Amino acid sequence: MRWLNLVLLVLYPVSWFAPLMRAGLLPIFGLSEISVISGLQSLWKSDIFLALLVTLFALFAPMLKTIGLALVQFHLLDRKTMPVLNLMGKFAMADIFLVALYITLSKGMGLGTIETAWGLYLFTACILGSIILGAIEGRKKVRQIEHASESV
Template sequence: MAVLKWINLTLLVLYPVAWAAPLMRAGLLPLFGLSEISVLTGLQALWETDILLALIVTLFALVAPYLKTVGLALVQFKLLSRRTLPALALMGKLAMADVFLIAIYITVVKGIGIGRIETAWGLYLFTACILASLLISVVESRRTPD
């Protein structure tokens, strides 16, 4: 199970990469080029238009998964009590909500047919980070303390 510690620490590097990576490419009509949208560019646009929604998305997309990963690393290296695992699991579920919202947005835009949208590699990386973190926390919660 020592390998899970290192995978978890790797997530501390991969999360910022996933936040800056393109989640999708979107364009209004097929004649115009596609612009890339990342978690960070999406948040930047939200801060200009809807501060409350920007705060919520920042919590789900950035704060919750990163704090959960740091907390889990602290538990794995015995610097934080295992009693915090339920709270860390809740933070992971909040982070997964962000991936579902992105998927719903993509489905809605494709269904309307007004614009064009393509998923990009950052969406897969972001989703993989969230799922890896959830899997690590499940395994860690089932592990008996040393």
């Protein structure tokens, strides 16, 4: 499990630069690829508060959670931090919800063309993998407590 978590430290940055979607006003003009990073660059120009939130949810929350979980797994951080780490993973999931909502709304308006791309699935898999790894690590604590109480 430790190594799967460490793989996320590599996959997250890949998913930030991977195309989440392809969007265009009309299909004949071609579609522009939008990634987490390119979306953030646009947000910083137009809405700084929203850019800060997305940066927190899309970049910092998942990485801090993954690093924190690795520290717990290698016994460098107390297991008592697990609830906070798991909450950080759930905050990261909010970013995926916003992207999915944006795609749904844009398709419903019929103003342009939007196609989901492989980066959205990679980013989603990273977030879900992190949540699952956190849940498994959290269960280890419960099993240790149960085992300790049976020994007494």
